[in-house]
Amino acid sequence: MLLLAACGNGEEAPAANGDIPDGPTIELRGQDFSEAITLAEVYGQYLASLGYDVDIHTPAGFRDEAISDLEAGTLNMIVDYIGGSQAHLAPDTEPSGDPDEVMEIIRDAYADIGATVLDYTPAIDGDAFVVRGDLDAETISDVADMGLVLGASAQCFERPQCYIGFTDVYGIDFADTQTIEFGPLLGEALDAGEVDAVVWNDTAPQIEEFGFKVLEDDEGIFPAQNIAPILDDSLIEAYGDDLVAALNDLSAMITTDDLLDWNYETDIEFRESDDVATEWLEAQGLI
Amino acid sequence: MSALLAQRAVPRETTLWEWFTDPATWSGSGGIVVSLGDTVLLCVAVILTSTLLSVPSAAYLAHRRLAQVSSAWLVNMGRALPTFAVAALLVPISLRGGYGFEPWPIFIALTLLTVPPMFLSTYVAVKEVDQAAVDAARAMGFTERSVLLSVELPLASTVIFTGLRVASVQVVATEPIRAFLGGDGLGRYIRDGLGQNNATLTIGGTILIAALAGLTGIVFSATERVVKPFGVRRLRTDRGPRPGESDEADLMEVPEPGGGDHAAAGRVR
Numbered sequence: 001m002l003l004l005a006a007c008g009n010g011e012e013a014p015a016a017n018g019d020i021p022d023g024p025t026i027e028l029r030g031q032d033f034s035e036a037i038t039l040a041e042v043y044g045q046y047l048a049s050l051g052y053d054v055d056i057h058t059p060a061g062f063r064d065e066a067i068s069d070l071e072a073g074t075l076n077m078i079v080d081y082i083g084g085s086q087a088h089l090a091p092d093t094e095p096s097g098d099p100d101e102v103m104e105i106i107r108d109a110y111a112d113i114g115a116t117v118l119d120y121t122p123a124i125d126g127d128a129f130v131v132r133g134d135l136d137a138e139t140i141s142d143v144a145d146m147g148l149v150l151g152a153s154a155q156c157f158e159r160p161q162c163y164i165g166f167t168d169v170y171g172i173d174f175a176d177t178q179t180i181e182f183g184p185l186l187g188e189a190l191d192a193g194e195v196d197a198v199v200w201n202d203t204a205p206q207i208e209e210f211g212f213k214v215l216e217d218d219e220g221i222f223p224a225q226n227i228a229p230i231l232d233d234s235l236i237e238a239y240g241d242d243l244v245a246a247l248n249d250l251s252a253m254i255t256t257d258d259l260l261d262w263n264y265e266t267d268i269e270f271r272e273s274d275d276v277a278t279e280w281l282e283a284q285g286l287i
Numbered sequence: 288m289s290a291l292l293a294q295r296a297v298p299r300e301t302t303l304w305e306w307f308t309d310p311a312t313w314s315g316s317g318g319i320v321v322s323l324g325d326t327v328l329l330c331v332a333v334i335l336t337s338t339l340l341s342v343p344s345a346a347y348l349a350h351r352r353l354a355q356v357s358s359a360w361l362v363n364m365g366r367a368l369p370t371f372a373v374a375a376l377l378v379p380i381s382l383r384g385g386y387g388f389e390p391w392p393i394f395i396a397l398t399l400l401t402v403p404p405m406f407l408s409t410y411v412a413v414k415e416v417d418q419a420a421v422d423a424a425r426a427m428g429f430t431e432r433s434v435l436l437s438v439e440l441p442l443a444s445t446v447i448f449t450g451l452r453v454a455s456v457q458v459v460a461t462e463p464i465r466a467f468l469g470g471d472g473l474g475r476y477i478r479d480g481l482g483q484n485n486a487t488l489t490i491g492g493t494i495l496i497a498a499l500a501g502l503t504g505i506v507f508s509a510t511e512r513v514v515k516p517f518g519v520r521r522l523r524t525d526r527g528p529r530p531g532e533s534d535e536a537d538l539m540e541v542p543e544p545g546g547g548d549h550a551a552a553g554r555v556r
Contacts, residue, residue: 153482154478154479154481154483155482155483157296157479157483158483164296178469179466179469179479181467181469184379185378185379185468185469188378188379188382188383189382189388189469191382191383192382192383192385192387193385194382194387194388194469
């Protein structure tokens with residue numbers, strides 16, 4: 001025990017504590033699904049290990065709540081999918097599969113609410129049109145006349161990047177629709193034959209577990225969904241380029257395979273997000 | 288196109304008044320009429336099942352003075368079950384068994400919610416019937432069956448009905464959770480409203496559910512007046528003390544032959 005304690009102290013000492021100027025506590029909260037919770041833990045624990053004051057809030061809500069709390073000042077850092085940010089902040093702009101085009105739009109949109117979006121990750125967690133493995137289709141266009149039953153979250157049914165895109169851009173005539181909370185129930189419903197297709201995310205580990213397949217978005221209605229941290233400008237004023245550089249370095253290391261691994265750990269092995277995040281950071285040599 | 292109607296997105300700017308007065312809100316597969324029907328059907332099924340499961344067994348056990356400790360224990364355990372968690376746990380099981388999202392998971396969860404309070408109120412109501420009335424019935428030669436059916440149940444009926452009413456209002460107010468577990472019913476408006484950040488839908492759905500819960504209470508009170516045994520209804524209007532509140536003070540006024548002890552006994556009481 002003594003050895004351990006000594007060891008712990010020894011490791012903490014060289015952290016760049018002295019270089020970090022006084023500033024506000026970084027208030028961060030994950031959106032309430034496992035991948036986003038792990039992401040918040042990864043960013044939060046990494047900043048904490050650098051010596052910043054970080055408060056990782058209990059996960060709650062989704063994008064709406066995250067962005068409105070960022071505006072309200074309850075949070076001063078969020079982590080979001082850039083295509084989702086675009087749909088939320090600039091719903092009238094054209095969705096794009098090119099992350100740089102998306103960034104151009106949301107950079108301005110976030111600037112309007114006094115926030116700055118940093119570099120995006122190579123990791124992409126795109127929306128996915130998921131069907132059972134035995135369905136005779138490769139692209140979303142293939143299912144236009146199949147009379148499928150679609151299962152999706154309530155949000156999907158009002159979005160041009162989702163249900164409205166399927167009906168208006170693809171011209172799909174669904175036999176019926178079912179509203180299902182976003183998460184593992186989508187997979188259970190698809191597997192049980194309650195629905196024939198679900199709108200999920202392509203890093204859902206159940207897709208492989210259940211033998212589902214993801215259809216290609218041949219009309220390109222799904223936006224680029226790389227991940228980026230978004231900071232309130234007050235944090236950047238207080239901590240400057242060091243903070244920005246640290247976060248950009250971290251984002252550059254997160255790949256789609258990492259997301260898949262994390263989601264496997266949390267959703268299939270039922271492990272805690274904070275442990276999964278710590279292990280990943282340790283494996284990368286970041287903490 | 289019917290599927291399109293079912294998922295008609297309601298713009299956020301829509302006011303509550305516009306939403307309620309739009310005919311499209313009421314018709315179609317996602318309309319209020321169909322949703323209300325779904326909700327009422329499930330609630331009626333749950334209330335009937337729970338009543339059949341709890342009232343006869345509780346009345347019999349209370350009459351026989353059986354299982355006083357174990358039934359109280361079971362009932363309290365049952366009350367501690369979180370309804371949403373029970374339903375959410377049952378949904379994947381139901382899906383894997385090929386029974387779909389509905390109705391079994393939500394039906395079982397709501398029945399588990401309702402049986403304990405119904406059982407408890409019936410048990411207590413029958414047990415607390417004035418023992419003098421029961422003894423009198425026995426002395427007049429009533430069989431045990433008649434004592435239960437003709438004396439205890441009628442005298443307990445007011446309390447039993449109150450228990451059924453409270454539990455039923457609770458069922459109606461809890462039923463909307465099914466919309467969060469792949470189901471429909473009136474809860475769909477709250478689910479969609481929360482999901483789409485649309486206050487009109489959320490508030491509109493809440494108003495509908497509150498109204499239905501209130502109406503359920505009224506329907507129960509009306510039913511109670513009609514089905515309550517004739518003799519018990521008469522008790523209400525009679526001026527004398529009702530069974531169950533037989534006046535001990537009156538009894539004590541009866542002059543005792545000994546006289547002297549009376550005052551002392553009164554003070555001790």
